[in-house]
Amino acid sequence: MMDRKEWYLEYEIKINRPGLLGDISSLLGMLAINIISINGVDNRKRGLLLLVKNEEQIGRLESILRTMETIQVTKIRESNLRDKLAVRHGRYIQRDHDDKKTFRFVRDDLGILVDFMAEHFKQVGHKLIGIRGMPRVGKTESIVAASVCANKKWIFVSSTMIKQTVRSQLIDDEYSENNIFILDGVVSTERANERHWQLVREIMRIPAVKVVEHPDIFVQNSEYSLDDFDYIIELREDPTQEITYDLLKKNRMFDEGGFGAFGGFDY
CATH class of the missing domain: 3.40.50 (Rossmann fold)
Structure with a gap:
């Protein structure tokens, strides 16, 4: 089994409605992607550190997220130090x-x-x-x-x-x-x-x-x-x-x- 990798997902909230984060969390659960941590980043953006088994999961996640009208994906990549600190402190x-x-x-x-x-x-x-x-x-x-x-x-x-x-x-x-x-x-x-x-x-x-x-x-x-x-x-x-x-x-x-x-x- 391949070692899991840490990825960073950041999206901007276009339509802030109740249950939005729950929908995204449910989607991650269905794709067997674990959430390590989550926080607001720079006003209307939200950042998540994810634990992913393979890039196929990320590909499926990205394709679904880009069809959602309520959010706009701004970053999705293997996490780096700046990403981890952005989630930890709530700013980039x-x-x-x-x-x-x-x-x-x-x-x-x-x-x-x-x-x-x-x-x-x-x-x-x-x-x-x-x-x-x-x-x-x-x-x-x-x-x-x-x-x-x-x-x-x-x-x-x-x-x-x-x-x-x-x-x-x-x-x-x-x-x-x-x-x-x-x-x-x-x-x-x-x-x-x-x-x-x-x-x-x-x-x-x-x-x-x-x-x-x-x-x-x-x-x-x-x-x-x-x-x-x-x-x-x-x-x-x-x-x-x-x-x-x-x-x-x-x-x-x-x-x-x-x-x-x-x-x-x-x-």
Whole structure:
């Protein structure tokens, strides 16, 4: 017997009448398709995670659903992480239309953002993640919270989370593949020496998750490029906020005087 696969079904409600969900549930039952979970997704849409034995079941289901005047099927496919989170949280993660590896969140989405990162943190092997955002929007806190959710230890390689951190070495147990390595692209660029960059190169070779805040600054001043990143997260206070580095350029927070007025901020 073939292993069952998880599929995602999403439909838009065209005519909202009593018993609509019951009709669809009965149809799934007749086709021997199990419902794993269900939730409203983005206003008048409903998403379902289904457990399916074979694609023939899906073909029959789709052909019947497309004859129904009360709904319009918008997605039917093998489920991915975004689909699972959409059902879990009742809304879809925004993805850049031109750059498919860029995902956009606002501060009100911190719950789904943490969930999104935690699922990636649980995966085995190398993964390089970039996160863009202005000060105090919740970047570092989200990374740490996702590490906790994934039951992973986080290691600050460079950071301004609590105090200035620029590390040039790790202790033995910190080299674990089970750790999450966090770097601040601005701190590594402006305050680090060659010993720090040698450590960064060592960490990049570890088959583990690495998260870089301000990846654009990081790649401008290193041998790495944005193509090396598996995906990029953008976090804003609201959808209209512009992510800019003009503030850093104007104030030069890393001049000889140190952090100055920016000491301790989440950069």
